[in-house]
Amino acid sequence: MIQIKDFKDYEGKQIETQGWVMNKRSSKGIEFLILRDGSGFVQAIVTETEAGEQAYTAAKQCNQETSVRIKGTVVKDEKQIGGYELHISQLEIIGHSEDYPISNKAHGIEFLADNRHLWLRSKRQWAIMKIRNQIIFAIHNFFQKEGFVQMDAPIFTGNAAEGTTTLFSTDFYEQPAYLSQSGQLYGEAMAMAMGKIYTFGPTFRAEKSKTRRHLSEFWMIEPEMAFFDLEMNMNLIEAFLKFVTASVLENCKPEFEILERDTTIFENMANTNFTRLTYDDAVKILKGEKEVNGRKTTETLQQDLSEVLQEIEKINQEISEKEKAISESTISKGQSNFIRNKIDQLKNTLKDLEVKAKNIPEWLKSAADFTYGEDFGGSDETVLTRMFDVPVMVYNWPHEVKAFYMKRDKNSPLLAKGVDVLAPEGYGEIVGGGERETDLNLLIEKINEHKLPMSVFEWYLDLRKYGSVPHSGFGLGLERMVAWVCKLPHIRETIPFPRMYGRLMP
């Protein structure tokens, strides 16, 4: 059995392969089957004259998603996806497929989510899952080559670790237990044993968030390094993100093509330093008080807005021209159908643009009204990252908006040594991390301040009693990374079976 991805090695040869029929087109005496086998996609043809009656009749019986076993010849054809075509000589149906729900036309998101188990077979989803796989592989490669030890943190926890988010509660032998929202505290303990560690596991948050960047169950990578300060941490984050994006860039060209993802941003990133801003500077830029490359946020976003408005104007004109064309009697039925489809598409893009046009002034207002000392909101991140085309690291945060374990800055008592990495192109926070507090008294003070139960943190405080060292770490949200790399509009497509508010099936 030869896989589609390997057809390039079998040009002109007879081969045997198997897969599913994604789509079928036909003309007199010839059937065009688009096949997929998980490794790739290829067009196969069956002609009545060359393949013979058996194969031709079998091909005619194929519907969308019929599984088949095929013998045929690999022929070079530049016009085709992948550059090759399969000329079938024998075709055997393995499993029939009747009334496959997902057609080649547009579907709504709810319908696709309900059919997620089948949606995964679509080309676009295939590309996303392959990129997700490559990202995971690259993450392990990076940390393993840097001498990190992978560890698994517990999923059942006895306490709401950081006290901030709502957790899923469950029953652990008649004791209340929570599903882990982070493996970090356990990671710190392990780092004191192994030096450098990373966790790679599921994380659960019970927030009723219905936005394009939230899941209830997601996968997080949390490295933790002994003898690391904030700056070393930031250097590591930068090297790490560059390694992962370079690896995807190198290994996922066909996938990016399917997604129509422009990858120049990753090419540029490889040779450019990430922008590093203190919280203070980030706030000034956000509020339009400080320029970036001679431009203020207000100017840049105003220009974005007028571009969106022009685009809306253009599409409205195109729609009315097309509607006029349909109303003329000389037009054929086929042509008018085609134009109607186009109009539907245009109306959808119009809706998106209108939302954008509505949002931009609101974002600007919210940025201008930003109060120093608060955490950034989603729109603030979008406005800020809009000014740069590499990831932006914001560090030295007001300690009050950060978690209790974040190290306070001795020189500026109001600040903590945290760092957030904001992805460009409007994707916002993908990494959160920082240097950890080592001062036992400050930690105890903070735990009391956050009204957290001291008893459950006693083991954690032990880490500061016995040979405490400066240490740092960070957390990367895998799905947010995938969403950004693939430039997806929503995080729900980045994981095979998303669990989010209102979605537990399939």
Next chain:
RNA sequence: UCUCCCUUAGCUCAGUCGGUUAGAGCACCUGACUGUUAAUCAGGGUGUCCUUAGUUCAAGUCUAAGAGGGAGAGCCA
């Protein structure tokens, strides 16, 4: 939890000022065409108009409540 929007055929949607028999495309079936790229062309039928209550001579259309979905806020990776 809050704000705005949506719910009509298997799917994507249109449905004007409340008016008589509910509209298209796709999918599906039949036929035509030997190179199609979401192929095209001709023909074929499909409805709990989300639910409940109300206003009205008359409700897919108006009002209220509820359910489900989407976008945003908060929270966060």
